[in-house]
Amino acid sequence: xxxxxxxxxxxxxxxxxxxxxxxxxxxxxxxxxxxxxxxxxxxxxxxxxxxxxxxxxxxxxxxxxxxxxxxxxxxxxxxxxxxxxxxxxxxxxxxxxxxxxxxxxxxxxxxxxxxxxxxxxxxxxxxxxxxxxxxxxxxxxxxxxxxxxxxxxxxxxxxxxxxxxxxxxxxxxxxxxxxxxx
Amino acid sequence: xxxxxxxxxxxxxxxxxxxxxxxxxxxxxxxxxxxxxxxxxxxxxxxxxxxxxxxxxxxxxxxxxxxxxxxxxxxxxxxxxxxxxxxxxxxxxxxxxxxxxxxxxxxxxxxxxxxxxxxxxxxxxxxxxxxxxxxxxxxxxxxxxxxxxxxxxxxxxxxxxxxxxxxxxxxxxxxxxxxxxxxxxxxxxxxxxxxxxxxxxxxxxxxxxxxxxxxxxxxxxxxxxxxxxxxxxxxxxxxxxxxxxxxxxxxxxxxxxxxxxxxxxxx
Numbered sequence: 330x331x332x333x334x335x336x337x338x339x340x341x342x343x344x345x346x347x348x349x350x351x352x353x354x355x356x357x358x359x360x361x362x363x364x365x366x367x368x369x370x371x372x373x374x375x376x377x378x379x380x381x382x383x384x385x386x387x388x389x390x391x392x393x394x395x396x397x398x399x400x401x402x403x404x405x406x407x408x409x410x411x412x413x414x415x416x417x418x419x420x421x422x423x424x425x426x427x428x429x430x431x432x433x434x435x436x437x438x439x440x441x442x443x444x445x446x447x448x449x450x451x452x453x454x455x456x457x458x459x460x461x462x463x464x465x466x467x468x469x470x471x472x473x474x475x476x477x478x479x480x481x482x483x484x485x486x487x488x489x490x491x492x493x494x495x496x497x498x499x500x501x502x503x504x505x506x507x508x509x510x511x
Numbered sequence: 512x513x514x515x516x517x518x519x520x521x522x523x524x525x526x527x528x529x530x531x532x533x534x535x536x537x538x539x540x541x542x543x544x545x546x547x548x549x550x551x552x553x554x555x556x557x558x559x560x561x562x563x564x565x566x567x568x569x570x571x572x573x574x575x576x577x578x579x580x581x582x583x584x585x586x587x588x589x590x591x592x593x594x595x596x597x598x599x600x601x602x603x604x605x606x607x608x609x610x611x612x613x614x615x616x617x618x619x620x621x622x623x624x625x626x627x628x629x630x631x632x633x634x635x636x637x638x639x640x641x642x643x644x645x646x647x648x649x650x651x652x653x654x655x656x657x658x659x660x661x662x663x664x665x666x667x668x669x670x671x672x673x674x675x676x677x678x679x680x681x682x683x684x685x686x687x688x689x690x691x692x693x694x695x696x697x698x699x700x701x702x703x704x705x706x707x708x709x710x711x712x713x714x715x716x717x718x719x720x721x722x723x724x725x726x727x728x729x730x731x732x733x734x735x736x737x738x739x740x741x742x743x744x745x746x747x748x749x750x751x752x753x754x755x756x757x758x759x760x761x762x763x764x765x766x767x768x769x770x771x772x773x774x775x776x777x778x
Contacts, residue, residue: 340552348547356540361532375539382543383550390553448529455526471527499520506526 333398340389352382355399358473359406365468366410368457377413381406400483403473407465407484414461455505463498466491586630590665593623598672605680612682613691614732616672617745621696622724624665625703628658629717655765662700669696695745698753699724701760708764 333354336347359381364374384405392401456464465484469475477495481488597619605612669692677685699720706716730738731745744753 343552345548345552349544352540352544352547356543357532357535360535364533365530371533379543382547386547386550387553446529449531452527452530456530467527471524499523502523502526503520506522 334395337389337392337398337401338394341392341394348386355402359402362403362468362473363406363410365453365456365472366407366464369453373413377406377409381409384409397479397482400475400479403469403475404483404485411461451509455502458505459498459501463494463501466494467498467502470495586627587664590623590627590668593626594620594665594668594672597623598676601676601683602679605676605682612680613676613688616676616688617691617695618728618731620665620669620672620692621699622721624662624669624696625699625720625724626717627661627665628700629703629707629720630713658704658761662697665696665700690747690750691745694750694753695727697757698744698760701757701764705760705764705767708767 331350333351336351339347340351356378360374360378363377363381364371367373367377381402385402388405392398456467459467466480469480469483470477475483477491478488481491484491597616600619601613601616604615670689673685673688673692676683677688702723703716703720706719707713710716710719726738726741727744729735730741731743743749
């Protein structure tokens with residue numbers, strides 16, 4: 330199988346035939362990543378996903394071969410999500426935490442197939458209750474199969490910071506899990 | 512034992528796995544791929560690699576061609592007329608005062624070039640500067656391309672005028688004449704460029720260059736005592752100093768213009 334980085338390099342040089350393969354490899358995974366970061370809001374995740382791919386195309390010249398393409402691509406997605414919530418409108422209307430915590434069970438914004446069962450809904454609530462910086466690390470490591478170093482590269486933070494965010498995030502999740510059991 | 516083991520908690524993993532991966536819309540993916548294929552790809556950055564010689568020549572040519580509009584027709588015609596006028600005056604004076612034949616052209620050519628250069632950078636000179644700042648070509652290259660274009664145009668004009676003068680008057684010798692105006696022209700053009708970058712106002716830059724040149728000319732031809740304390744910049748001994756000043760001026764100007772372009776990009 331051709332490495333992601335080679336495909337990205339070919340795209341940089343103008344070979345558009347690799348677009349199908351790059352999208353095929355990462356479309357579902359990126360959607361899952363954005364869906365979890367946005368607390369299960371499918372429409373928003375879809376919008377951010379489209380924007381991420383468009384940004385990837387427009388910014389492909391900035392990709393530095395042979396650095397990991399996956400980390401670079403997820404960094405674009407993370408930035409899209411951050412920019413969305415950092416916009417003035419969003420600051421004054423809602424945040425991902427508020428959105429997920431306040432959603433009623435029958436809310437159409439949450440994909441019914443995904444969070445129909447109570448266990449999944451609890452996970453969504455628990456993730457939404459975390460600070461953004463802990464949620465990003467946990468989703469990257471636990472759902473997107475990033476190594477700690479790759480997560481550090483993608484988020485442009487030191488490895489030690491990834492470890493501390495992950496450790497603190499896990500501790501918070503565990504305490505929420507215990508509270509749910511009680 | 513792995514120090515990071517506590518970071519991969521199985522219970523947490525099991526808890527999180529309850530939120531399974533989401534099914535995606537196949538049609539949306541197909542539409543996205545089609546849309547992505549229509550997006551123009553930016554020029555690749557060539558970090559760590561070198562363009563081959565042909566590509567470098569082609570790139571230089573494309574940049575120069577794109578910057579031609581800066582040397583607009585009006586500016587070209589104005590410089591051509593002034594240079595022609597300067598040559599005519601020089602030719603007339605060389606008949607009157609054979610000892611100072613060619614001096615008029617040595618005094619005129621540098622200020623014409625400086626005027627041209629002063630108008631190549633700034634808001635008034637280039638309304639599309641902000642658009643230019645977003646281009647994938649380095650701002651340093653763009654500024655240098657403009658400087659090269661204007662200066663080369665003036666250089667060619669001055670060379671043609673010098674050949675014409677040398678051919679028309681027995682009192683004028685070609686090479687000494689070129690040597691006499693080349694150093695001041697290079698220096699004054701570089702200073703005009705630096706001032707246009709510093710002040711971002713072509714007109715003021717041109718006027719300052721004119722004032723500076725007027726002082727140099729006055730020092731050379733007038734007998735005023737207070738001017739005699741200043742060094743004579745039109746002697747052959749001063750030429751290396753003039754080239755050095757020109758080099759420093761261009762380097763400093765390019766550095767400042769790159770900072771300015773980066774500032775525009777951050778807006």
